Amino acid sequence: MNPKGIIITFFIISLVLIGMMFLIVDVRNNPIADDFTTIENEFEKINSEETAKINTDSITATLKSQNIAQSQELEKFNILTEDALANIKQLQEQLFPGGIEAHDLGESDRIKENNTLFFKENGEPTKIATEFTAKLDAFENNIRVLIQLFPEVKTVEATVRDQYTKGLSWLDYNFKDFPAIASYVKLKTLTNNIKSKREAIFMAVLKK
Structure with missing residues (x-):
């Protein structure tokens, strides 16, 4: 399969994965589903298989082979994407050391562990939480740059x-005083959103 075909295939898979995420229960208002681990395992299996097919090297090769103007900006965007994804994975691993399947989700809500990861005792963000939001800022800001450079991606939301946070910071509203599994699911949703943005941008630019 050529690089463009790989990107299109991965985009379709990403949409399927997003659909799967809507099947996961709202953990703020509902008990944790017993089969969450099964869903998570299947999700990880599909996701890891497809991610292996589209990485920084393959995208860079595609850009060079098609002589796309401003390809360096697209390569930079892909690096920022991978950086944000790696950071999210690190957060997930710290929420559930050894993987989510190694933990009994019904034994503890792990709210304390969740808060310790994202917030200091005085309520300020921890270093890793600050890095997390900074990487998301960099990712979103780079999309705004690409929108200016490539008319093809002007319809992509950055x-x-x-944006709705009830007057709180985005980090507080989404991660403070939540069960660890709720934060884990939100991080998974962010992962899907980031990958979908990347695929939308590259499909638009590579479209012939």
Whole structure:
């Protein structure tokens, strides 16, 4: 399969994965589903298989082979994408060391562990939380740059985060005093949003 075909295939898979996420219960208002781990395992299996097919090297090769103007900006965007995804994965691993399947989700809501990861005792963001939001800022800001450079992507929304926060910071509204599993699911949704943005942008630019 050629690089463009790989990107199109991955985009379709990304849409399927997003659909799967809507099947996961709202953990703020509902008990944790017993089969969440099964869903998560299947999600990870599909996601890891497709991610292996589209990485920084393959995208860079595609851009060079098609002599796309401003390809360096697209390569930079892909690097920022991978950086944000790696950071999110690190947060997930710290929420559930050893993987989510190694934990009994019904034993503890792990709210304390969740808050310790994202917030200091005085309520300010921890270092890793600050890095997390900074990487999301960099990702979204770079999309805004690409929108200016490429008319093909002007319909792509730059944000991957919900803007409604009831007057709180985005981090507080989405991660403070939540069960760890709720934060884990939100991080998974962010992962899907980031990947979908990347695929939308590259499909638009590579479209012939």
